[in-house]
Amino acid sequence: MSRWVSLLLVVLTLAVASLFCVVILDEREQAFRTLLNEPDPRILGVSLNRANLTEPGWYFRVPFLHEFYRYDRRNLHYHSAPHSLNTVDRTLVDVDYYVIWRIANPQRFFESNRGEAAALQRIDELSYSELRETVNQHTLPDLLSDRRGEVEREITASAAKALEPLGVEVVDVRIGSTLYPVANVGRVYERMRTERSRFALKFRAEGEQQARGIRSKADGDSQVILAEAERESLRLRGEGDAEAARTYADVYGADPEFYSFVRSLEAYRKSLDPATTLVLSPKSSFLKYLFDPDKPAKPLP
Amino acid sequence: MRVVRVLPVLVLLAALGFWASTGFYDVAPDEQAVVLRLGRYARTVEPGRFLWHARGIESVFKQRVTTTLREEFGYRTTSLGPPAEVEEHPEEKAMLTGDENLVDVDFVVQYRIRDLRDWLFGIRSEEREDVIRDAARATVRAVVARSPVDTVLTQRGPIQDEIRLELQALLDRYRAGVHVQSVQLQDVDPPAAVRESFADVTSAAQDRESAVLEAQGYADKVVPQARGRAEEALNQARGYREQRILEAQGQVARFSSLLIEYQRAPEVTRERLYLETMEQILPGMDKVIMEEGGTDRVVPYLPLERRGGKR
Numbered sequence: 386m387s388r389w390v391s392l393l394l395v396v397l398t399l400a401v402a403s404l405f406c407v408v409i410l411d412e413r414e415q416a417f418r419t420l421l422n423e424p425d426p427r428i429l430g431v432s433l434n435r436a437n438l439t440e441p442g443w444y445f446r447v448p449f450l451h452e453f454y455r456y457d458r459r460n461l462h463y464h465s466a467p468h469s470l471n472t473v474d475r476t477l478v479d480v481d482y483y484v485i486w487r488i489a490n491p492q493r494f495f496e497s498n499r500g501e502a503a504a505l506q507r508i509d510e511l512s513y514s515e516l517r518e519t520v521n522q523h524t525l526p527d528l529l530s531d532r533r534g535e536v537e538r539e540i541t542a543s544a545a546k547a548l549e550p551l552g553v554e555v556v557d558v559r560i561g562s563t564l565y566p567v568a569n570v571g572r573v574y575e576r577m578r579t580e581r582s583r584f585a586l587k588f589r590a591e592g593e594q595q596a597r598g599i600r601s602k603a604d605g606d607s608q609v610i611l612a613e614a615e616r617e618s619l620r621l622r623g624e625g626d627a628e629a630a631r632t633y634a635d636v637y638g639a640d641p642e643f644y645s646f647v648r649s650l651e652a653y654r655k656s657l658d659p660a661t662t663l664v665l666s667p668k669s670s671f672l673k674y675l676f677d678p679d680k681p682a683k684p685l686p
Numbered sequence: 687m688r689v690v691r692v693l694p695v696l697v698l699l700a701a702l703g704f705w706a707s708t709g710f711y712d713v714a715p716d717e718q719a720v721v722l723r724l725g726r727y728a729r730t731v732e733p734g735r736f737l738w739h740a741r742g743i744e745s746v747f748k749q750r751v752t753t754t755l756r757e758e759f760g761y762r763t764t765s766l767g768p769p770a771e772v773e774e775h776p777e778e779k780a781m782l783t784g785d786e787n788l789v790d791v792d793f794v795v796q797y798r799i800r801d802l803r804d805w806l807f808g809i810r811s812e813e814r815e816d817v818i819r820d821a822a823r824a825t826v827r828a829v830v831a832r833s834p835v836d837t838v839l840t841q842r843g844p845i846q847d848e849i850r851l852e853l854q855a856l857l858d859r860y861r862a863g864v865h866v867q868s869v870q871l872q873d874v875d876p877p878a879a880v881r882e883s884f885a886d887v888t889s890a891a892q893d894r895e896s897a898v899l900e901a902q903g904y905a906d907k908v909v910p911q912a913r914g915r916a917e918e919a920l921n922q923a924r925g926y927r928e929q930r931i932l933e934a935q936g937q938v939a940r941f942s943s944l945l946i947e948y949q950r951a952p953e954v955t956r957e958r959l960y961l962e963t964m965e966q967i968l969p970g971m972d973k974v975i976m977e978e979g980g981t982d983r984v985v986p987y988l989p990l991e992r993r994g995g996k997r
Contacts, residue, residue, distance in 0.1 A: 389694035396698075411725035411745070412807040441725040460860050462813040464820060483820040485860050529784050529831040556860065559824045563782055563831065570788070574879045577787050581883035585890035592894030596901035603905030607912030614916030618923030625927025629934035636938040636945075643948055646956065647941065650963040659970030667975055671964050 408444045408453050415439045415458040417491035420451055424492055436492045454495055456488045460556055461501075463508050469566055470517055474524045479564045484512050484544070485556040493552030504553060511547045512558055515540050528563050536560070709741045716752040718802045721745070730802055747806050751799040754867060757819050759826070760792030761872075780877070781827050787835035788880075792872040795822045795853070797864045804863025817860055822869070825853045835876075839884075842871045 410416055416438045420426050424436040434451075438444055439458070446453065467481040486508060488494045498504040519540045520528070527536060537559050545555035565573050637644040657663070667676050712735050713719045719731040723744045731737060731746075739746055760779040765771040779790035797818070799805045809817050829849045830838055838845065850869045857864055876884040948955045 389691070393694050393698060409725040411722050412727055412803075413810075414725075441722070441727075443724045457810055459807060460809045460817070462809070462817045462820070464816065483817075483824070485817065525786070529782055529786065531832055533828055533831055557856075559821070559856075560828075561820060561824050562780075562827050564780055565782070565788075573786070573788060574877065577876070577880045578883045580787075581880065581887050584887045585883075588887065588890035588894045589897075592890075592897035595894070596897040599898065599901035599905050603901075603908045606905075607908050610909070610912040610916050611919075614919045618919045621920070621923035621927045622930075625930035628927070629930040632931070632934040632938050636942055640945055640948075643945060644941065647944060647959065650959055654963055654967055657967050657971070662972040662974065663968070664974045664976055670960070672975065 405448045406446055408446045410438060410441050410444065410455070410458075412441045413457065413459055414441065414455050415488065415491050416444070416456065417454040417495045418444065418446075418451055419454075420447075422452065437490060439489075439491065454491065456491050456494060457501075458488070460485050460487050462486075463505055463512075464561075465509065465513065467562075468513065468517070470520045472520060472525045472528070473522055476525045477566050477569065478520075478525060478528070479562075479566050480516065480520065480528075481561045482512070482516060482540075482558055483561055484508055484558050486548070487554050487556060488552060489549075489554035490552035493550065495552075497551045504551065507551055508544075508548060508553065512540070512544045512555075515543045515547060516558070516560075519543070525563075528560065533560065705741060706738075709738045709744075711737055711739065711746055711748075713737060713748060714750075716750050717748050718751045718799075719746050719748045720802050720806055722747070727803055727807075747802075749799065749802055749805065751802060754796050754798050755864075756797075757795045757815075757822060758792075759794065759819075759823060760790070778823075781830045783830055783835040783838055784832045785834045788877050789830065789835060789838055790873070790875045790877055791826065791830065791838070792874075793822075793826060794870050794872060796867045796870075797857075798867060799863060800865035801863040804861045806863075808861030808863050814862065818857065818862060818864070821856045821860065821862075822853055825849050825856060826869070828852070839874055839876070842874065846871055 408416070417424070418434060418436055418438055420434040424434065426433050438453075441458070444453075445451075463484040463486065465482050465484075467479045469477055470480050471477055488504075494504065498507065519536055523532070523536055527533070537557075541555055541558040544558050548555055665672055711719075713731055713733045715733045717733060719737075721728045721731060721739055721744050723740075728744065760775055762773045762775065763770050764773050776790075779792060780788055781791055783789055795818070805814075826849055829845055829852065833841075833845060846869050850866050853869060854866045857866065875881065944955075
């Protein structure tokens with residue numbers, strides 16, 4: 386029995402002791418550990434303490450000897466106030482930005498800042514001066530193009546370098562907005578208006594140009610169509626005339642004298658209307674029998 | 687004695703049983719859970735009942751993951767309605783485009799939790815919303831800043847896609863653990879002060895269209911008209927040709943038959959034709975018969991008054 390009781394006691398003691406002697410850091414946490422207020426006490430050159438505990442898990446603690454300073458292990462956020470900055474082309478822009486950062490080295494972070502409030506102040510100062518310096522070396526069009534990413538990477542890199550000694554890792558610095566200061570907005574609007582009216586003029590002129598092109602092409606096309614038709618119809622008429630002439634010539638050529646006779650008679654019939662006064666000689670062939678019925682027939686003209 | 691010997695075991699077992707019974711938990715169908723063992727990530731748990739964890743050694747973080755979350759920029763929906771009520775935030779709208787124009791943009795980002803581990807442990811939860819808002823704000827402005835104003839005003843689709851992809855990449859870098867479902871640009875307008883000028887450009891573009899359409903209408907009228915007239919002229923010419931040819935053939939046929947008759951009896955036919963013609967033309971006419979040479983002595987005159995009277 387005494388064996389069981391003692392086992393039970395041992396288990397209980399261990400359980401209770403673990404509450405005091407084990408520190409659990411979960412996924413959100415990391416810590417800076419000191420032994421007798423020393424981050425790195427040594428005996429004969431052998432380190433007795435690991436100060437930077439950046440991974441989650443359980444850690445050993447001797448009560449009253451070890452001290453744990455817990456810090457956040459997650460990504461943290463800082464948002465700046467808007468700053469008026471000069472670009473290299475002397476344009477004043479209002480820029481704000483944010484910083485994503487985390488505590489990478491709890492020992493350094495503890496030694497240089499103690500708390501986050503102080504760290505944020507340092508982050509504000511350092512990232513702002515990096516931003517100002519970088520923006521001063523770039524033009525506004527740089528910030529308004531693909532190069533904005535480059536500018537941000539530059540700021541991130543230099544801010545990371547500046548903040549690394551403080552145990553801070555800069556994950557990203559990114560420009561939030563770039564805007565003209567309120568005082569300059571009126572001029573910007575004026576420029577925008579001018580630019581727009583230029584576009585409007587251009588569009589209307591283009592419309593006129595295209596319309597004229599289309600109209601004149603249509604006119605030209607129809608003239609060509611008409612002229613071709615004219616040519617073709619003249620050709621057709623000529624063909625008709627020629628064919629007719631050939632037909633006439635073929636047949637009339639058989640007896641030109643008779644043709645002349647018949648055609649003359651037809652012409653008389655057509656051209657001498659009842660209003661004509663005809664003076665006839667009694668000797669004419671037509672009247673040859675009128676006064677001289679016995680006269681033998683004489684060939685007609 | 688026997689009982690006393692087993693008692694500690696029983697106590698231990700009872701204690702163990704009690705401890706074990708406290709370890710059950712449920713994960714609802716719209717939730718997921720992450721289990722940490724001694725502080726370290728152990729597993730992500732899908733929905734289920736009577737799930738068990740070792741209390742004291744493991745801890746469970748449950749979270750609803752199916753809900754779509756949204757962040758609005760430039761406005762806030764104060765009441766879903768319908769009709770929805772909206773509060774404007776003009777200070778969030780203004781941004782600069784790549785050609786240094788100002789535009790006012792309202793947009794909304796919709797996202798949901800994709801990786802619960804990152805969602806819980808990637809960004810400090812109190813600052814998570816600020817990070818997502820800031821990242822979205824910066825991404826939209828970065829994309830707008832490299833697009834000319836006309837693209838921003840007219841090509842929302844491609845710009846939205848670009849923003850969504852960039853924002854997703856950015857939030858993955860920050861270990862936000864979210865999936866960006868959509869970025870929607872709601873109202874994209876030029877600032878009120880220059881809106882009229884922009885509208886004028888739009889109407890100028892329409893003027894251009896209508897001028898072109900009008901001209902095309904003219905062309906569509908004039909060319910067929912010309913074709914019609916050409917067709918007409920050709921048909922007339924064709925008609926003329928046929929008419930001339932047929933007429934000639936007719937005349938010739940008539941002459942040919944006459945000629946045959948004439949050749950059979952030239953004298954008589956000639957006389958007959960002549961007399962027939964005279965018979966036809968003479969009846970209505972005034973006729974004056976004069977001796978041969980009479981014309982030398984009498985001045986021939988035309989009785990104009992009578993002719994006029996006859997008319």
